[in-house]
Amino acid sequence: TYLGRDELVQRQIDPGALKSAYDYIVVGGGQSGLVIANRLSEDPTKTVLVVEYGTFDNNPGQVEPSSAKNYPPMDLFNVTSVPQRALGNRTTTVYAAAVIGGGSTINGMFFERGSAEDYDNWEKLGNAGWGFSGLLPYFKKSTTFNTPIDPAVVADANITCDASVYGTDGPIQATYPPWVWPGTKIQFKAFNEVGVLTQFEAAGGKSYNAYWVPSNVDPSGRRSYARNEYFDPAQSRPNLSLLVNYRVNEVLFSSTKHAHSVRIQARGTANGAPTITVSANTEIVLCAGWLHTPHILQRSGVGPKALLTAAGIPVISDLPGVGSNLQDHAPIFIQFAYTTDVFPNPSSLQTNATFAAWAEQQWTQLREGPLSLTTGNSVGAIPLTTMNPTGYQAIISKALAQTPATYLPKAYTAEQLAGFIEQRKLLTASYGSSTNGIFEVPFEGSASAALCLEKPMSRGTVTLNTTDRYAEPSIDFNTNINPVDVDLTISAARFYRTWMAAPSMQQLGPTELSPGTNVTTDAQLSTWVSSGMGSSTAHSCCTAAMMPQNLGGVVSPDLLVHGVTGLSVGDISVIPLIPATHTCATVYAIAEKAADLIKARAAHAGF
Numbered sequence: 266t267y268l269g270r271d272e273l274v275q276r277q278i279d280p281g282a283l284k285s286a287y288d289y290i291v292v293g294g295g296q297s298g299l300v301i302a303n304r305l306s307e308d309p310t311k312t313v314l315v316v317e318y319g320t321f322d323n324n325p326g327q328v329e330p331s332s333a334k335n336y337p338p339m340d341l342f343n344v345t346s347v348p349q350r351a352l353g354n355r356t357t358t359v360y361a362a363a364v365i366g367g368g369s370t371i372n373g374m375f376f377e378r379g380s381a382e383d384y385d386n387w388e389k390l391g392n393a394g395w396g397f398s399g400l401l402p403y404f405k406k407s408t409t410f411n412t413p414i415d416p417a418v419v420a421d422a423n424i425t426c427d428a429s430v431y432g433t434d435g436p437i438q439a440t441y442p443p444w445v446w447p448g449t450k451i452q453f454k455a456f457n458e459v460g461v462l463t464q465f466e467a468a469g470g471k472s473y474n475a476y477w478v479p480s481n482v483d484p485s486g487r488r489s490y491a492r493n494e495y496f497d498p499a500q501s502r503p504n505l506s507l508l509v510n511y512r513v514n515e516v517l518f519s520s521t522k523h524a525h526s527v528r529i530q531a532r533g534t535a536n537g538a539p540t541i542t543v544s545a546n547t548e549i550v551l552c553a554g555w556l557h558t559p560h561i562l563q564r565s566g567v568g569p570k571a572l573l574t575a576a577g578i579p580v581i582s583d584l585p586g587v588g589s590n591l592q593d594h595a596p597i598f599i600q601f602a603y604t605t606d607v608f609p610n611p612s613s614l615q616t617n618a619t620f621a622a623w624a625e626q627q628w629t630q631l632r633e634g635p636l637s638l639t640t641g642n643s644v645g646a647i648p649l650t651t652m653n654p655t656g657y658q659a660i661i662s663k664a665l666a667q668t669p670a671t672y673l674p675k676a677y678t679a680e681q682l683a684g685f686i687e688q689r690k691l692l693t694a695s696y697g698s699s700t701n702g703i704f705e706v707p708f709e710g711s712a713s714a715a716l717c718l719e720k721p722m723s724r725g726t727v728t729l730n731t732t733d734r735y736a737e738p739s740i741d742f743n744t745n746i747n748p749v750d751v752d753l754t755i756s757a758a759r760f761y762r763t764w765m766a767a768p769s770m771q772q773l774g775p776t777e778l779s780p781g782t783n784v785t786t787d788a789q790l791s792t793w794v795s796s797g798m799g800s801s802t803a804h805s806c807c808t809a810a811m812m813p814q815n816l817g818g819v820v821s822p823d824l825l826v827h828g829v830t831g832l833s834v835g836d837i838s839v840i841p842l843i844p845a846t847h848t849c850a851t852v853y854a855i856a857e858k859a860a861d862l863i864k865a866r867a868a869h870a871g872f
């Protein structure tokens with residue numbers, strides 16, 4: 266159901282109704298912010314204010330499956346990267362949500378977790394309790410898995426799942442939509458033939474090889490996300506307030522470096538326009554996402570000293586890691602066509618009017634059929650040992666022989682270098698592991714795919730504009746700046762060809778369109794990579810990393826910002842090393858765990 270304007274106005278607060286202080290202030294009402302606000306306001310004695318730059322997207326279409334592939338510009342910040350040196354100086358697309366519910370409101374609803382190794386690596390970077398076993402209770406707490414509504418589809422496609430790895434009463438609903446393109450089964454079989462086995466269930470820490478992935482939709486196929494599952498049920502709590510269309514400019518600190526309030530300003534007003542200061546009695550929690558959490562920290566005097574000084578911002582905590590360590594899953598589109606495709610296939614919706622009409626009717630009358638799909642439900646997360654069995658050792662040796670500073674952002678300090686060297690140890694171990702995906706190949710019956718680099722060596726930055734701190738920061742992914750990332754991508758492209766050459770695939774008649782069969786040498790493939798790769802699959806993260814301060818980290822394992830008190834981060838920025846998975850489910854788990862940590866320390870302090 267959708268709220269009318271009057272109801273909306275009721276649950277938002279007018280700036281005039283703001284109190285001078287709340288127990289908690291959550292900065293950003295995106296995906297993680299709404300989870301944390303819900304959990305903190307479960308205690309009716311605690312007051313919680315959420316300040317969100319965006320507003321509600323009330324378009325009914327935004328909860329339909331078709332919204333998975335259409336990202337409304339009004340729900341995103343209008344930003345691009347700086348020219349990417351290893352991508353022929355192209356600027357690349359940047360995704361940062363600007364709407365209530367954040368990324369969960371607009372994302373592709375591909376709802377998976379990483380492998381156990383992904384999270385165990387976080388723990389190894391100095392973060393006790395953040396390994397897979399520490400996070401699994403929070404993955405479960407955030408999610409309910411519903412039995413797929415069409416058992417015939419499940420049986421026919423042989424979708425296997427183990428509901429016990431999910432929760433039974435978590436807010437976010439997940440299931441398999443009632444449709445699978447027939448070609449998907451052939452693609453699974455072809456994967457098996459080239460050494461990529463099918464997982465029975467990936468979400469229990471086995472997200473590598475080939476597997477099925479549910480969509481975060483409710484049993485009627487509608488988007489299940491932070492707004493409708495975490496915010497709407499809490500909206501009547503008198504202790505929870507939400508202020509929309511306001512930007513948090515800065516966090517303000519006492520002389521003892523305690524974060525006591527935030528300064529906010531109406532969206533769209535000019536620099537120097539009136540601001541309002543609101544205080545937090547207990548804690549301020551930054552949930553402004555990978556782009557703006559570091560931006561707000563930098564504006565507030567928490568960040569690299571040289572940068573802050575250049576911007577004329579007094580240094581509260583010299584944390585060089587704020588805004589660096591940026592990672593994402595860089596994609597490149599590899600294009601094939603099937604000359605003898607099965608019917609129906611994904612392009613039948615465009616090429617066959619009868620089928621398209623049938624699909625439309627299935628959807629409007631029964632909410633079934635191909636239009637129930639979000640972004641597909643199957644993926645390969647291929648270990649490097651499978652993609653390149655004869656070459657992976659050489660890639661590992663090359664990575665370990667590099668002088669790291671050569672490829673890292675210039676501003677990296679000795680601490681950050683030390684942190685990267687720790688990350689590199691773990692990354693190269695992953696390159697040699699048969700239980701961790703290095704490249705992702707999403708598939709749903711189409712011949713083409715986006716190959717996504719899951720474990721990059723390159724590191725990017727988010728940097729404050731020193732002459733206008735309220736302008737959008739400069740975003741440099743540094744995609745493929747480390748040549749190891751190019752080697753990995755070449756391995757993936759060659760392996761895709763191997764997959765297309767598998768015996769079962771031949772019934773579909775695959776033919777290569779791009780890069781083209783004449784593009785074979787490392788040099789040729791490398792040119793293709795530099796001209797075609799993007800920087801982001803909307804999984805940007807890691808810009809306020811949870812790592813020790815002597816490794817360039819920004820927050821401790823309890824998510825408190827190093828060097829100050831009363832300030833924590835609860836969003837995707839805290840990830841130290843990007844997991845080989847789409848990030849939404851992981852963000853729910855982080856936010857659920859963050860809320861428990863925040864509650865526990867308040868109880869301990871007697872608040």
Ligand SMILES: Cc1cc2nc3c(=O)[nH]c(=O)nc-3n(C[C@H](O)[C@H](O)[C@H](O)COP(=O)(O)OP(=O)(O)OC[C@H]3O[C@@H](n4cnc5c(N)ncnc54)[C@H](O)[C@@H]3O)c2cc1C
Pocket residue numbers: 292293294295296297298316317318319336360361362363364365366367368369371372373374375376377511512513514552553554555557558561640802803804805836837838846847848849850852
């Ligand atoms: C287009 C898109 C498609 C995606 N597809 C998938 C997918 O299919 N599967 C998957 O698993 N993941 C997907 N993701 C990734 C996933 O949705 C995100 O990683 C996740 O939502 C990030 O959550 P977050 O809480 O860290 O940040 P966000 O949800 O982005 O929340 C940050 C919030 O802070 C607000 N904000 C920013 N600055 C300020 C400020 N100064 N003051 C106040 N508020 C501020 C923003 O408006 C935003 O609402 C996708 C993401 C996008 C953007």
